[in-house]
Amino acid sequence: MINLQASQIAEIVGGELIGSDVTVTSAPIFNSNEAKPGSIFLALIGENSDGHQYIADAFVNGSVLAFTTREVPERCIVVDDVLHALNLLASYVRNSLPELKVIALTGSQGKTTTKDLLNHILSTVAPTVAPAGNFNNELGAPITLLQSDSQTKFCILEMGARHIGDIAELCKMATPDIGVVLKVGSAHIGEFGSAQAVAKAKSEMISSLRDGAVAVLGQYDDFTKEMKTLHKGKTITFGETTSADVRATDIEIREGRPHFDLVTPAGRAAVGLRIAGIHQVANALAAAAIATNLGISIDLIAGALSTAELHSKWRMEIHELDGLVLINDAYNASPESTEAALRTLVLFAQERGGQSWAFLGKMHELGASSPQRHASLGTLASELGIDHLVCISADEYASEIAESSQIAVHRFRSFEEAEALVDQMNQGDVLLVKASRAEKFEVLADLIVKRWSERINGGES
Numbered sequence: 001m002i003n004l005q006a007s008q009i010a011e012i013v014g015g016e017l018i019g020s021d022v023t024v025t026s027a028p029i030f031n032s033n034e035a036k037p038g039s040i041f042l043a044l045i046g047e048n049s050d051g052h053q054y055i056a057d058a059f060v061n062g063s064v065l066a067f068t069t070r071e072v073p074e075r076c077i078v079v080d081d082v083l084h085a086l087n088l089l090a091s092y093v094r095n096s097l098p099e100l101k102v103i104a105l106t107g108s109q110g111k112t113t114t115k116d117l118l119n120h121i122l123s124t125v126a127p128t129v130a131p132a133g134n135f136n137n138e139l140g141a142p143i144t145l146l147q148s149d150s151q152t153k154f155c156i157l158e159m160g161a162r163h164i165g166d167i168a169e170l171c172k173m174a175t176p177d178i179g180v181v182l183k184v185g186s187a188h189i190g191e192f193g194s195a196q197a198v199a200k201a202k203s204e205m206i207s208s209l210r211d212g213a214v215a216v217l218g219q220y221d222d223f224t225k226e227m228k229t230l231h232k233g234k235t236i237t238f239g240e241t242t243s244a245d246v247r248a249t250d251i252e253i254r255e256g257r258p259h260f261d262l263v264t265p266a267g268r269a270a271v272g273l274r275i276a277g278i279h280q281v282a283n284a285l286a287a288a289a290i291a292t293n294l295g296i297s298i299d300l301i302a303g304a305l306s307t308a309e310l311h312s313k314w315r316m317e318i319h320e321l322d323g324l325v326l327i328n329d330a331y332n333a334s335p336e337s338t339e340a341a342l343r344t345l346v347l348f349a350q351e352r353g354g355q356s357w358a359f360l361g362k363m364h365e366l367g368a369s370s371p372q373r374h375a376s377l378g379t380l381a382s383e384l385g386i387d388h389l390v391c392i393s394a395d396e397y398a399s400e401i402a403e404s405s406q407i408a409v410h411r412f413r414s415f416e417e418a419e420a421l422v423d424q425m426n427q428g429d430v431l432l433v434k435a436s437r438a439e440k441f442e443v444l445a446d447l448i449v450k451r452w453s454e455r456i457n458g459g460e461s
Contacts, residue, residue, distance in 0.1 A: 001027040001146050002093055006065050009040075010077045012092045013085035015067070019075030022064045027146040028086060030139065035061035042082050043068045044139075051082075083138060090142035091173045100148055102174050103290055106159045106167055106205045107182025107218070108198065109337050110283045113275070113310060114182060115156050117287040120308040121301055122294070126153030137162075141170050154294070161201040171208035178293060179205045179231075180216040182286055184223040185336040199223035206230045216289050219244050220282055238289040240281065246289040248281050256318070256348045258284075262302050264292045269302035274309050276316050276327065276348070279340035316344070321449060322456050323427030325352060329434045330441035333363045335373045338434055339380060345432040346384045354428030355387040359418060359444060361435025362394045375400040382407040392418050392435070392444070415444040422451040 004024050010017040025038030032054040035041060041058035043051035043066050055066050055074050066076040067085050079085040094102065103118065105111050119130040129152050131144045141157050148155045159170045171179070184199045202223075206215050207230040215231040218224050219239030228235045238246040248260040248271075256276040262269050262285075273280055284305050291301045310316070317328040325348055329341045342358060349356035358381055366373050378397035381389050382405040390410045391397045398409045412418040425431070431448070435441040 001025065002096060002149050006075065006077065009065070009089060013067070013077060013079055013088045015077040015079035015085060017075075017077050018071050022075060024065055026062075028067070028089075028143055029058070029063070030143075032058035032061060032063075035059075035063040037062035037064075039063045039065075041066040042086060043072075043076075044082055045069070086139070086142050087169075087173045090145045093146055093148065094174055097148060097150065097152070100152055100155055101178070101294065102145070102155045102157065102176045103178045103180065104157045104159050104171065104174060104176035104205060105180045105182065105286075106161070106202050107180075107224075108185030108202070109334055110182045110279075110286070111158045111160070113280065113283040113315060114180075114286045115158055116310050117284055117305060117308050118156055118290055121287055121291045121296065121304040122154045122156070124300065124304055125296060127151050128154040128156065130156040131158050138166065138170065142173060145174055159205065161204075164197070164201050165204070167201060167204040168208050171205065176205075176209065176213060178214045178216060178290055179209045180286060180290060181205050181224050181227055182218045182282070183220045183336075185221070185334055195223070203227050203230055209233065214293050216286065216293065218282060218286060234293075236289050236293055238282075238285040240285075244285075246285055246292055248285055251278070251281060253278060253347050255351060256344055262288055262298065262305070264288065264298050264301075266292065266298045269298045270306075271302045272306045274307070276318055277340055277344040278347075279337070279344075280316075316341070319449065321452050324425060324452050325430040326445060326448060327430065327432045328442065328445045329432065330439075330445055332437045333361075333434050335363065335366070335377060338363065338377050341432055341434050342377065342381055342384060342386065345430060346386060348430040349387075352428050352430055354426060354430060356385075357388040357390060357421070357425070357429060357431035358386050359390040359392065359431060359433045359441070359448075360394060360397055361392050361439035361441055362396075364436040364438060371396050371399070378409075388421070390418055390421060393439075394435075415447055418444060419447040419451050422448055422455065425452070 007021045026036045028040040028042050029035050030042040030044050035058040041063040059074050067082045068076045122128040129147045159167050161167050181202050184202055206227045209231055211233045215235045217237050219237050237244045240248050246264045251260040257273050258281045259272045262271045288301050315331050319326040345356050374396035379400050382401050388408045392412050395411050433441050433445045
């Protein structure tokens with residue numbers, strides 16, 4: 001963050017400074033345990049906690065100022081709304097860094113992976129700021145932006161939406177130089193009510209861009225393709241068809257990982273991703289399209305994509321467990337991402353020669369379409385030739401599987417029941433663990449790892 005005096009910050013956010021002036025040198029935080037020297041602590045009030053109770057702890061850990069809604073013993077700026085004050089500060093810092101290139105990403109899936117790939121590319125060129133993990137809401141975006149300073153060349157922001165207008169507000173704060181829509185899918189359809197409403201929310205990324213900014217649009221669904229009409233400035237497309245400005249050709253899967261030729265207006269270069277799943281091609285192309293627009297050479301882009309590894313937990317993490325392969329994709333689930341994960345499972349199992357096991361939990365936020373969406377994926381698992389479908393508190397997956405299907409269906413209510421299947425597995429088998437975040441399937445993954453280790457150490461094969 002750029003250095004600012006507390007008195008100056010009070011003017012920027014329209015609050016009252018209580019206590020002596022001080023220089024703020026570090027970006028805001030809302031977890032007192034993560035306070036750094038010179039930081040601002042955000043005393044947010046939630047349903048179950050009041051940040052004002054943790055101000056003293058934050059100051060012990062290095063904070064020198066707090067945003068509060070009431071006067072406290074520590075140095076603070078009293079405001080009506082802490083989150084609004086945060087956005088005002090972020091907007092000020094953004095306008096104070098005219099050389100900073102801000103890239104904003106949205107889409108129903110792929111935001112975090114694309115962010116990680118893009119961060120890897122851009123960091124090889126110049127200082128880059130990017131969100132840690134899935135930090136994509138009205139709190140995460142401004143805090144990420146505020147980590148930028150005069151040395152920062154690129155700032156990558158993820159922008160999610162829970163309501164119509166959310167992304168427009170974030171774009172007003174961040175004024176992106178490049179706005180990216182990856183894909184409109186069915187994630188959050190239960191909250192928005194329809195795919196059209198989801199598309200409307202995502203399209204705010206493009207309609208909010210100033211004319212001099214660049215729109216980057218995926219070519220994987222009709223909604224995103226149509227967003228080009230919302231922007232008067234430059235538009236770049238990416239996809240796997242010849243009409244895309246940045247595209248992939250000659251795609252092959254080796255050990256579950258995509259290899260392809262990257263084609264841009266600058267030429268052609270080979271890419272071999274280290275991350276698993278055919279769906280990662282789209283994320284890599286999005287990162288390549290953004291980097292191409294920023295003037296980065298195709299050779300550097302291809303090289304960086306080929307060395308990038310994901311740092312966000314539980315997203316298609318591949319674990320080699322002494323003969324057993326575990327694909328831990330427990331962070332979240334939508335119909336599209338689950339389909340991609342199932343197809344990746346099949347590829348790995350074919351290469352390893354063992355059986356395939358899909359441990360699936362519920363996908364949330366699908367509204368009235370939820371039963372059919374789950375059933376369709378269960379049918380897909382059968383059609384793909386997956387050997388075992390393990391439904392954990394999610395019998396809907398198995399509701400429409402044909403009686404003639406060869407897939408073995410297992411239904412359980414708890415992780416402890418499901419983990420017992422490890423005793424039926426053999427070396428060479430591959431298993432996938434996937435569900436919506438609230439299902440906490442990372443716990444199941446840990447149980448499977450532990451039980452397999454005990455089997456191996458016990459001399460079983």
